[in-house]
Amino acid sequence: xxxxxxxxxxxxxxxxxxxxxxxxxxxxxxxxxxxxxxxxxxxxxxxxxxxxxxxxxxxxxxxxxxxxxxxxxxxxxxxxxxxxxxxxxxxxxxxxxxxxxxxxxxxxxxxxxxxxxxxxxxxxxxxxxxxxxxxxxxxxxxxxxxxxxxxxxxxxxxxxxxxxxxxxxxxxxxxxxxxxxxxxxxxxxxxxxxxxxxxxxxxxxxxxxxxxxxxxxxxxxxxxxxxxxxxxxxxxxxxxxxxxxxxxxxxxxxxxxxxxxxxxxxxxxxxxxxxxxxxxxxxxxxxxxxxxxxxxxxxxxxxxxxxxxxxxxxxxxxxxxxxxxxxxxxxxxxxxxxxxxxxxxxxxxxxxxxxxxxxxxxxxxxxxxxxxxxxxxxxxxxxxxxxxxxxxxxxxxxxxxxxxxxxxxxxxxxxxxxxxxxxxxxxxxxxxxxxxxxxxxxxxxxxxxxxxxxxxxxxxxxxx
Amino acid sequence: xxxxxxxxxxxxxxxxxxxxxxxxxxxxxxxxxxxxxxxxxxxxxxxxxxxxxxxxxxxxxxxxxxxxxxxxxxxxxxxxxxxxxxxxxxxxxxxxxxxxxxxxxxxxxxxxxxxxxxxxxxxxxxxxxxxxxxxxxxxxxxxxxxxxxxxxxxxxxxxxxxxxxxxxxxxxxxxxxxxxxxxxxxxxxxxxxxxxxxxxxxxxxxxxxxxxxxxxxxxxxxxxxxxxxxxxxxxxxxxxxxxxxxxxxxxxxxxxxxxxxxxxxxxxxxxxxxxxxxxxxxxxxxxxxxxxxxxxxxxxxxxxxxxxxxxxxxxxxxxxxxxxxxxxxxxxxxxxxxxxxxxxxxxxxxxxxxxxxxxxxxxxxxxxxxxxxxxxxxxxxxxxxxxxxxxxxxxxxxxxxxxxxxxxxxxxxxxxxxxxxxxxxxxxxxxxxxxxxxxxxxxxxxxxxxxxxxxxxxxxxxxx
Numbered sequence: 056x057x058x059x060x061x062x063x064x065x066x067x068x069x070x071x072x073x074x075x076x077x078x079x080x081x082x083x084x085x086x087x088x089x090x091x092x093x094x095x096x097x098x099x100x101x102x103x104x105x106x107x108x109x110x111x112x113x114x115x116x117x118x119x120x121x122x123x124x125x126x127x128x129x130x131x132x133x134x135x136x137x138x139x140x141x142x143x144x145x146x147x148x149x150x151x152x153x154x155x156x157x158x159x160x161x162x163x164x165x166x167x168x169x170x171x172x173x174x175x176x177x178x179x180x181x182x183x184x185x186x187x188x189x190x191x192x193x194x195x196x197x198x199x200x201x202x203x204x205x206x207x208x209x210x211x212x213x214x215x216x217x218x219x220x221x222x223x224x225x226x227x228x229x230x231x232x233x234x235x236x237x238x239x240x241x242x243x244x245x246x247x248x249x250x251x252x253x254x255x256x257x258x259x260x261x262x263x264x265x266x267x268x269x270x271x272x273x274x275x276x277x278x279x280x281x282x283x284x285x286x287x288x289x290x291x292x293x294x295x296x297x298x299x300x301x302x303x304x305x306x307x308x309x310x311x312x313x314x315x316x317x318x319x320x321x322x323x324x325x326x327x328x329x330x331x332x333x334x335x336x337x338x339x340x341x342x343x344x345x346x347x348x349x350x351x352x353x354x355x356x357x358x359x360x361x362x363x364x365x366x367x368x369x370x371x372x373x374x375x376x377x378x379x380x381x382x383x384x385x386x387x388x389x390x391x392x393x394x395x396x397x398x399x400x401x402x403x404x405x406x407x408x409x410x411x412x413x414x415x416x417x418x419x420x421x422x423x424x425x426x427x428x429x430x431x432x433x434x435x436x437x438x439x440x441x442x443x444x445x446x447x448x449x450x451x452x453x454x455x456x457x458x459x460x461x462x463x464x465x466x467x468x469x470x471x472x473x474x475x476x477x478x479x480x481x482x483x484x485x486x487x488x489x490x491x492x493x494x495x496x497x498x499x500x501x502x503x504x505x506x507x508x509x510x511x512x513x514x515x516x517x518x519x
Numbered sequence: 520x521x522x523x524x525x526x527x528x529x530x531x532x533x534x535x536x537x538x539x540x541x542x543x544x545x546x547x548x549x550x551x552x553x554x555x556x557x558x559x560x561x562x563x564x565x566x567x568x569x570x571x572x573x574x575x576x577x578x579x580x581x582x583x584x585x586x587x588x589x590x591x592x593x594x595x596x597x598x599x600x601x602x603x604x605x606x607x608x609x610x611x612x613x614x615x616x617x618x619x620x621x622x623x624x625x626x627x628x629x630x631x632x633x634x635x636x637x638x639x640x641x642x643x644x645x646x647x648x649x650x651x652x653x654x655x656x657x658x659x660x661x662x663x664x665x666x667x668x669x670x671x672x673x674x675x676x677x678x679x680x681x682x683x684x685x686x687x688x689x690x691x692x693x694x695x696x697x698x699x700x701x702x703x704x705x706x707x708x709x710x711x712x713x714x715x716x717x718x719x720x721x722x723x724x725x726x727x728x729x730x731x732x733x734x735x736x737x738x739x740x741x742x743x744x745x746x747x748x749x750x751x752x753x754x755x756x757x758x759x760x761x762x763x764x765x766x767x768x769x770x771x772x773x774x775x776x777x778x779x780x781x782x783x784x785x786x787x788x789x790x791x792x793x794x795x796x797x798x799x800x801x802x803x804x805x806x807x808x809x810x811x812x813x814x815x816x817x818x819x820x821x822x823x824x825x826x827x828x829x830x831x832x833x834x835x836x837x838x839x840x841x842x843x844x845x846x847x848x849x850x851x852x853x854x855x856x857x858x859x860x861x862x863x864x865x866x867x868x869x870x871x872x873x874x875x876x877x878x879x880x881x882x883x884x885x886x887x888x889x890x891x892x893x894x895x896x897x898x899x900x901x902x903x904x905x906x907x908x909x910x911x912x913x914x915x916x917x918x919x920x921x922x923x924x925x926x927x928x929x930x931x932x933x934x935x936x937x938x939x940x941x942x943x944x945x946x947x948x949x950x951x952x953x954x955x956x957x958x959x960x961x962x963x964x965x966x967x968x969x970x971x972x973x974x975x976x977x978x979x980x981x982x983x
Contacts, residue, residue: 238865240937247957503964
């Protein structure tokens with residue numbers, strides 16, 4: 056890579072946008088919430104208003120300096136890291152909820168708005184923005200769009216992309232575009248908003264998002280069912296998906312997670328003896344219908360062999376149950392010095408096979424493994440847990456676990472990533488899923504948006 | 520355009536694929552269900568199996584001959600017509616339902632499968648494929664994907680694109696790609712399936728579709744509410760969308776349509792005096808919940824000023840009501856010699872303004888106008904109705920109606936097309952909605968898929 060003239064760029068940024076947009080402490084930008092890095096960026100710029108984004112991209116374009124857009128930095132695959140040594144563009148300062156149009160059921164927000172902020176704002180108006188990644192209190196809408204983030208409620212409502220109607224975006228040459236529409240439906244020209252969703256900052260920089268909202272479900276209830284094994288829990292997933300209860304979420308925790316939670320005392324309910332898999336079932340809707348769905352879902356779980364089914368209808372107990380589920384990733388981190396977390400997804404029928412494969416792979420390479428996640432979508436977070444100081448070959452064994460997991464996932468008809476994205480971490484495995492012609496086609500699409508290859512260069516696709 | 524060497528291509532197609540794939544009678548391919556054409560194609564090829572598609576595209580690529588993929592030919596904007604004089608690739612022979620995977624809740628089908636065939640096949644297994652364009656008995660899944668077709672049930676379930684998980688596609692150089700995934704979620708690489716949906720045959724030729732299915736709702740009921748005017752009906756739409764009844768469909772018919780139906784005697788119910796707007800409300804779900812939703816939806820309509828609310832719970836009456844709705848387009852055709860039909864969409868809040876604007880435009884240019892359609896999505900079929908022999912300037916007046924309608928739609932924050940696509944018919948109006956830079960970006964994306972510009976050249980984007 057050519058030497059980057061960052062000093063000259065820095066000077067021009069200060070003269071055009073003011074020195075306030077330059078962030079002095081670059082250290083916090085060297086990592087995200089995953090294992091990649093540290094990569095200290097050469098320059099960190101944090102626009103105060105969205106009109107500053109296009110001029111900044113134009114400057115990078117003029118100086119040939121690569122830039123990586125960054126939301127709240129909660130990603131797990133290094134997607135927002137400046138491994139190229141150029142600019143990190145921190146969109147966290149663009150945090151305005153521009154409009155909530157109740158009658159049109161849409162919200163217009165800047166990319167730095169936190170997901171939970173948006174939830175609160177629209178729910179106060181009787182509306183609902185379903186996407187709920189576990190990091191919802193600290194992640195941003197822009198990052199959610201860039202990764203097409205999911206979350207438990209994707210089971211009923213769909214992922215972030217299902218709620219993106221339009222996007223304002225700056226391409227790699229610094230030209231601003233408004234893509235998509237503000238109507239619910241729209242097929243005028245190509246589905247550019249759909250293409251940008253999940254493109255991990257490689258095609259354009261988001262400056263505004265037009266999001267579809269739905270009516271807020273008036274009530275919700277939570278079931279926590281415990282099972283002797285994953286196969287029974289997966290059977291309950293199938294029964295709930297097809298049994299007429301329209302679950303808002305179906306979240307599974309495997310034996311490792313379940314035993315950890317049982318010991319931790321953080322669960323609001325007592326688990327029966329022999330409970331080795333947990334299934335959270337969230338139901339939402341209006342009062343009378345919900346009562347019936349609750350009884351029916353509990354029956355469906357019992358038909359699948361549930362050892363116990365606890366119900367939580369009051370908000371405090373429900374929140375407590377969900378906090379435990381959302382904290383699972385951090386709970387694992389507290390018990391093992393290091394954790395490699397994947398988010399593979401398979402066709403629904405193959406979910407039990409995936410759970411079993413993850414366990415077998417851990418056993419084969421003598422690495423602890425814990426799986427949990429979005430069972431209703433066939434999307435499982437498989438975590439390999441270890442102490443890097445435990446043995447000299449542990450790193451190598453974990454690498455083999457990851458490679459075996461991806462190979463098993465592909466063999467099951469699945470995909471490398473259900474919601475985290477590829478970034479840097481999964482890039483080496485792309486050839487397992489996508490042949491060279493398909494990757495070449497995607498890189499050609501990237502050239503149309505970003506002819507100089509300055510937007511998050513090298514992410515997603517492995518160097519050829 | 521250079522002279523096309525169709526004779527040489529014809530010969531090579533026969534020698535490589537057999538003369539059986541060449542369709543002798545090209546006449547039926549000169550039109551679709553809209554007003555464009557006739558454009559007699561130079562050659563019509565109808566593959567018998569999907570493996571024949573890539574070799575055919577490679578031959579077109581080698582000979583530099585443009586080709587237009589065609590589904591069932593039920594489109595309305597000329598999207599499948601060979602105005603370039605080259606090849607029409609009829610995908611109607613690829614009609615196999617390859618797999619219905621009940622446990623994974625997905626179907627794999629060839630593009631020529633009729634939408635209604637797919638409905639029947641999956642419903643027999645207790646599953647449901649929601650997209651239901653009015654032409655569902657004669658249109659094909661491939662065409663639905665190419666236009667991102669909607670239909671009444673899009674109100675609750677979303678459009679075709681919401682059900683496309685993966686696509687097998689042949690690009691403009693004849694290379695086959697499998698894009699997307701078979702899991703519910705997947706963010707590995709760019710959302711190419713999402714980009715292909717609605718691309719009107721300009722980026723690739725579909726050879727197989729992986730479609731998500733949902734559980735079949737056990738019961739459905741239909742309400743037909745009548746109102747004194749569109750404003751009241753639009754208010755009922757808003758109340759139903761936000762009132763906790765989760766309507767599967769909300770379909771509106773304006774005064775012209777309502778009076779025509781009242782006179783025709785085809786409606787299964789009697790309309791009250793003063794009824795000048797109709798609203799079909801479809802509800803689906805399980806038994807007890809549905810009964811409650813039915814009462815509630817009827818109340819919501821009455822709160823909005825409904826003059827009468829008829830209920831149909833038995834399948835025969837429901838089908839009769841929906842047949843009338845689906846036949847509206849043909850009913851209008853039977854009463855006016857010529858009909859220009861648009862499918863503009865606006866943000867939900869602007870639906871009453873759109874309906875009023877359509878009426879005003881007709882009055883201003885002295886052209887009959889009838890609007891009906893997907894009120895729950897803000898997507899209205901506005902029809903300009905006339906007799907070409909009525910006056911010497913009628914064609915010009917209708918043209919002005921269309922231009923005014925698009926201008927009004929854009930002014931309301933809407934889009935040119937909600938579900939029919941742009942094709943040839945709406946191409947001249949693209950600059951109203953999308954500036955030159957945005958169109959140039961899309962043409963650059965097309966070059967990545969189709970470097971020689973042979974796939975449906977000139978469709979969607981106006982010549983610069």
